[in-house]
Amino acid sequence: MARSINQVAVFGLGKVGELVAILLADAGFKVVGLDAVPRTMLTADGVELETRPLDVTDAAAFRDSLRGVDAVVCCLPFHLNVMIAEAAYDAGVHYFDLTEDVPTTNRVMELSAAQPAAGRTRPTFAPQCGLAPGLIGIVGASLAKQFDEIRSIELKVGALPQNPTGLLGYAVNWSAEGVVNEYLNDCEVLRSGRRQMVPAMTEKERVLIGGIELEAALTSGGLGTMCETYEGRVARLDYKTLRYPGHFRQMHFLFEEMRLRDRRDEVGRMLVDAKPPVNDDIVYLHAAVEGIKAGEPFRENFVRAYLPLEIGGRLWRAISWTTAASAVAVVELVADGRLPGAGFVKQEDIALADLLDTHAGRLFGHTTITQSERA
Template structure:
């Protein structure tokens, strides 16, 4: 199995670390626009199967020719490259996966490449982060156990183990992605009707083992491809988990237009976007640094089984890896996409086309593989009277 990892950032590094644990992986090539970052990953992980290369996805012909010899391409770069990389992988006849990016229209555009992927004999799976991604896999796994799936409720958060002011939050992925999910509308379903409701709204209390009270509130993008996969779903919502008071503080920033993507002001003869300034200001303030984080996931499914109303709940608590100094978010995300890439490379996933995770990833195998990596997912079922 030969795998090309595009992107030598935190996720790319941890994906690579996981891949080389598998003796059936013959080679892993790490490509980045900054080759020094790719070389550093290879140097730190110290394995003779690793190779670093300079790679610019803007040079389409070179990229397509280069990846033709690989079994799977793992796109661990920013979401803005997802569609371009998917198209090039499919054109090259190479299987691929990406981390998604909480952007619903982008997922639809990639799914629209399905026919071309079938014609080229390739498998491509998009939206393989934590949420969307791991959550979708759990939904797809649980959905098979219902005669009629009626409701999907997702609660997800990457938070510091110990909260600190001013926002009781530390950045565990891109600032652009964080701001995106806070601004705009959240797509939900209630009583079979699609609704667009404000982000940062309908704050609820939520508790996890060793963590609580916490709060959960609507954010953008988390439902991802689920409405397309389950078009008859009655209730569907996604909320982000944070420490209490976080939503109120972010809502103030939103009301001041500091999160808007389309809002510009003139300053000293130049048009600037306050959102860009805010991101630059927040990055050093919210930097996780050497602090520890946790990832909390709860997926609740409700529906009918043998005439009875049943609920199934999947819960994950991933923690910081102290031995390797790896964040919980990187572990939960990188391990998940690496597991799926290896399923494709080994032939376990063999259907051709473009898929959302819930449509194709075998959830039982995924749960077992994540447990082998120290990320445990608990399941419990209840019969509702």
């Protein structure tokens, strides 16, 4: 069957965007990469991909860049996503992004429900295709489908250095802007089956994965649309970020005692300067569902740890390849007709088995921990 998506534009060729472009090409798509800084990109087979310099503040050039493409994947900072989504809507092309920002996704949902302009087809809008929101929600929802009744869904993700140093035990391998937002913005959760907003960096708990002690606390944005989907069906649902012990205490000191809560840009710059990126990172995924399965109380755990991976002769950080592979897998599913070709796609509506069956999704077979516990 012919694909509904053949040519894809990737906006932003940074830590994740470059690999998104490469994996798309490896999956058989024609790709054009757009970035403020021109660069050379090679596929795993050594084929050079088309790239173009682009100033996203140049509205005419920006919209012209969408001519001839079937889909866009936005890998830019979250505050630029709405502009890309609106342009995709106007051009009638499919839209994918990696954002955890709630207002951004709300705007994308509005666009997905709007009547397309005359002569335009209604495209697919699939935001939040990264790790959290994204893959962790797909995992949690796929586990939940096995239960007759669901009491709780607990989702956790941590992108960390393998060899932490200092009191923070951290390295900024992801967007500093995004990290600060998820630490400070209120978190949507389900409590007693109802949606509530609660402060970030609260409800801390101890977590052990493969003998490694971690701590987890609520952070914003990681659930995407799951609270709306499961309201009234699940008593408790939340998303927490995994860190090494003591991290959240130090962040509380920084934001509250040092009164830096309202100086987000400054804090982001401080974090990158003090805890710059590292190549030896690790990504932890931890999902747990409790309820009634086959007539009995049951808890299903899904625990994975992902290390840097060689792709196309280059070693990619764990956070880069897990995020890129998740996003590209969703593009593949839409292109191949395994997800809706129009309207809004929730991550929790994607079957984990389908995602793992894509060209990019098969990369998730590389794991240091494969653990499915039953209690």
